[in-house]
Amino acid sequence: MIRAAIVGATGYTGAELVRLLTRHREVELVGLTSRQYADQPYPNVYPHMSGQVDLACQTQDIDNITDTADVVFLALPHGLSVPWVAECVRKGKKVVDLGADFRLRRAAVYEQWYHVTHEAPELLAEAVYGLPELKREQIQKARIVANPGCYPTASLLSVAPLCGQGLIREDRLIIDAKSGASGAGRNANLALIYGEVNENVKAYNVAKHRHNPEIEQEVAERAGLDPDAMAITFTPHLMPMTRGILATVYADLKEGVRPSAEEVRDLYRQFYAGEPFIHIMDEGVWPQTKWSYGSNHAFIGLTVEARTGRIIITTAIDNLVKGASGQAIQNMNILFGLPETTGIEAAGIYP
Amino acid sequence: MIRAAIVGATGYTGAELVRLLTRHREVELVGLTSRQYADQPYPNVYPHMSGQVDLACQTQDIDNITDTADVVFLALPHGLSVPWVAECVRKGKKVVDLGADFRLRRAAVYEQWYHVTHEAPELLAEAVYGLPELKREQIQKARIVANPGCYPTASLLSVAPLCGQGLIREDRLIIDAKSGASGAGRNANLALIYGEVNENVKAYNVAKHRHNPEIEQEVAERAGLDPDAMAITFTPHLMPMTRGILATVYADLKEGVRPSAEEVRDLYRQFYAGEPFIHIMDEGVWPQTKWSYGSNHAFIGLTVEARTGRIIITTAIDNLVKGASGQAIQNMNILFGLPETTGIEAAGIYP
């Protein structure tokens, strides 16, 4: 049994880790930390877990947690992961960071978008960006896995098969993304209360969302482009729903390149052949976020708009599962040599 | 492995059976019928099941289905179950009917509320009302299990511990129930389209809902009362949500009886001791339907309103799981001697 601890277990991604790990047959949960709910039985905070977990929340004692656990999941606000990661590395424990601190390989880019100094830039080099469908082999050997953001997961799955193929202008992508409100976490924020979110749609953080550089970094790498020459537009929108992300991606075809939709679809099917969580839809079938509700599955639809010379791709995931906690467990499975689907095989809940 | 078939597999309860049974380690799905989608691969109808099930829908061939399967789940509109049940009995197959045809023990009551003639009243006597927490022993020996309606499940779990205890007027209960729209099935009905249901609450079928006699029958039995002397009011309401039922039950205390809330709560805790799916909340904690989302778990809250001499109970379930397909699998587990939680252990999805 793998002994796992969750640091920040009472936010929404933490809770989703608890839900999934309590049913993972190779995992024993040994620690759940929460500053706000320390000493409270976990089901008092989340009654849906009644009878599923009998741990109480504990304070964030780095020593104790990293001693006890084989793998530590960090579900913390950005800027707080460094001491945990450093201690895990020191003790030879595996760590999967669901936050942003280890996703960007260049500290300067991190500091430019997050407006804080990175306190352990020397660790960035060995952190692996944990998108298993793209980096499975690096993850197997990693000590630090930087779990991708929810938006980048949907965005990168959308375009990875096209990158470096000579088909599209990878540097000029436009990504229009739509997310459920749970992506903002469990925070008592006026802009998140029901009356403000229900029956309402808006863009936010336009031209300045922190997931933008993460997308550009990975696309540049796959496409073999200069990361500083990327000009990808990423626009997030808040949806009146709890879970789900739909990324709609617009890719300009290069001059003189005019593949058919079926040629592009075949490219995707080959690229993702054998992937248990990736589903490529037939022409004219467009993914719905609800298909992925509560699951680690991703659904990709696409077409070629010959009239304009663009490929349009939409990808649907559950932001809390494939976009966060499910993917973190997928990474853990890889780190420990388990079948990659262990504990996260289930289909979405529909309707 | 138990070979299971689902008759009516493309409605919402059918789809939920498919979702849960594909992950049930002791079950092999051998048949999925659908009049509307015959010959289509199941994931074409429900893409969230891509990669989870590779059966195609088939026509409703009674002979073939009942030959192939060890247990048949019927998810059909009322009035259509009789030939299936009769054939299962004839061939010695187990049958779990998720419809209404075998829930009422007296054909006359069925005909009064459903306005159709019951075509096999002789089979009613041996059908067992499949609410495991109340009838586990009868279910073990049954051939025909009549799976309870979603509203009666929430209602009966709410009041069973009080029945026959000399505390309340069981015959005068008032049940005000709130259901998500999935309870109306997957039907192209104008009253169910989004613009009519969203941001909207209404009562419907007031004083004439067909789940009313089912509730009265079971309460009368448990309380030792004449079923013809019951005067239980049951009022269903449609909620702007997809899943979930909350039953709010008002029970008048008998003259001179004034238990404390804790005495009543203890009664519930004893009654449901050891039940894996039933959770009794502490004083002041009131169940939320979301806690049960996608799961077979039920949450019960209660208090005694001394000022008025009433007990107020609310119970939350997922109408498609504990209120339908999950409970059907719970019944199957009992019928085949499996641990009762097999395949339906998972917690709800929250948020």
Added chain:
Amino acid sequence: MIRAAIVGATGYTGAELVRLLTRHREVELVGLTSRQYADQPYPNVYPHMSGQVDLACQTQDIDNITDTADVVFLALPHGLSVPWVAECVRKGKKVVDLGADFRLRRAAVYEQWYHVTHEAPELLAEAVYGLPELKREQIQKARIVANPGCYPTASLLSVAPLCGQGLIREDRLIIDAKSGASGAGRNANLALIYGEVNENVKAYNVAKHRHNPEIEQEVAERAGLDPDAMAITFTPHLMPMTRGILATVYADLKEGVRPSAEEVRDLYRQFYAGEPFIHIMDEGVWPQTKWSYGSNHAFIGLTVEARTGRIIITTAIDNLVKGASGQAIQNMNILFGLPETTGIEAAGIYP
């Protein structure tokens, strides 16, 4: 022109007053107060009011406001209205208090349910409970109008025609009410964020909601009963919607009284004859909260359940309009001798 001021103009009921009063042809808005947003142009707080109002929010200066205005609307948390009301009375200004401080005629009852001392019990005697359909004549002569709570408005409209008619046990009513989340106001409360409210239904404040004594007071008065002998159960539920209340009321018929549904309906039609905001539905038609969305209209459906000896009534209103700000304007119209529908005639928004 009536000069009107709104104290607490940036909560949801305040905002609804602003929306409605800016289109009221006999009203000039002269003051909008807000502690949180003082000095900000009102449309900065509520962009939907861009171009509709050019006032800035001001601090809560009692002297200035009560000097400038002919009528003052108070949209404040309970406990804060007394100094405003006292000053209005002193200066001969009309005041409509949308809060709870002047609804209960007996200070002791107020203190029992609100757990604070009432600081001006001497003013309670002259405050009029502002439910126009029941108290139009007293309102005409009032200086202080205590605008009813949202739940009591729906509840009292449901049962007023039955009270004192010898038909029902007015003291034993059960009211099961369902409200949209805007009833909890514009507050950054964790329990109100989207992930907690969406796709979720729960009861709350069971057996202890502060609208309970308000309902009992008014029912007792109309029925000629001792207010201390009332035993009305009132259970509020939170709905996954923004606006709307549906009250479902259960009234036991007295022994030997068995009116037909049409007799009861006629009673309602006579009682509410000529009322512009009250709509009695035909048998079998049950009100939907969406019908009242954004409007001052109330819809009442009812039937007699002969089998159990009960009358069941459901009433739908918009909690922020007929349940708060619209009714406050209706009261203002009465206070100033205007046609009662002025400025609040509009139908609901559907769908």
Added chain:
Amino acid sequence: MIRAAIVGATGYTGAELVRLLTRHREVELVGLTSRQYADQPYPNVYPHMSGQVDLACQTQDIDNITDTADVVFLALPHGLSVPWVAECVRKGKKVVDLGADFRLRRAAVYEQWYHVTHEAPELLAEAVYGLPELKREQIQKARIVANPGCYPTASLLSVAPLCGQGLIREDRLIIDAKSGASGAGRNANLALIYGEVNENVKAYNVAKHRHNPEIEQEVAERAGLDPDAMAITFTPHLMPMTRGILATVYADLKEGVRPSAEEVRDLYRQFYAGEPFIHIMDEGVWPQTKWSYGSNHAFIGLTVEARTGRIIITTAIDNLVKGASGQAIQNMNILFGLPETTGIEAAGIYP
């Protein structure tokens, strides 16, 4: 008084016309047609209109309607408007067609996208595309007003100030639009039922939505481009909400052109100066569809993304009001020389 008739009065756009016109002080409703509900009092179909309108639905008798009315609003499925428009023209009555039949000036384009033959191409030349902010003067003189589609309204308001200014590649726009479900009308369609739409987001009709050529036609005209050389991508998405459209528009700046955000914003403010329904937001403020709920107002936010050389604009409207019925009334006001805001001044309902 203007005598107005609505043909197709029981769909959602028809109902919204009825709601708004019953409160229009210069209009008398003289006819409401409905094939499905002929002879039924209108409030039986839409109870929210109880007491607001006392007409019954009538059959679609062209002669009678065009004799009686001064202006006819057509709210019909595409392909059905021609005989109505022809008869209005013959009798000298004004007609506002909310359908698609007269929006495209070239019959060949209509036939290419709608797959039906246009039966009166000779009338296309004189139909005016009724977007008042862009074509007010032509509308004043028109006999036939082709009311724009909901998506084109939001899209064109987003980009009109930029067209022909030498700033952007008008022919290469990308429009990612999000619409509430009411845009699909009041139809008993399985894909529209609550369980399929709630908590769900998807793209649909990608690269082939019929509003695409309408957008290209008007952008080409304003930009002085060849309509056959346009390559605008338009992608509609279905939102889990009833009302509202948000259009997110991506415009590539031309080579060497790099205006500041404030320069572009000033351009918008000048372009829309004096427009009562258009609101340009400050930098960093992004429109929310809820601001426009039930109203004719449009909210536009924008920024310049210098990093990528793009302008990003989002515009929020209510699809049933500014996107359909409110705009139709705005057009009627212009046709009859009334102040343009008459009857549609009201702010949106928030929250």
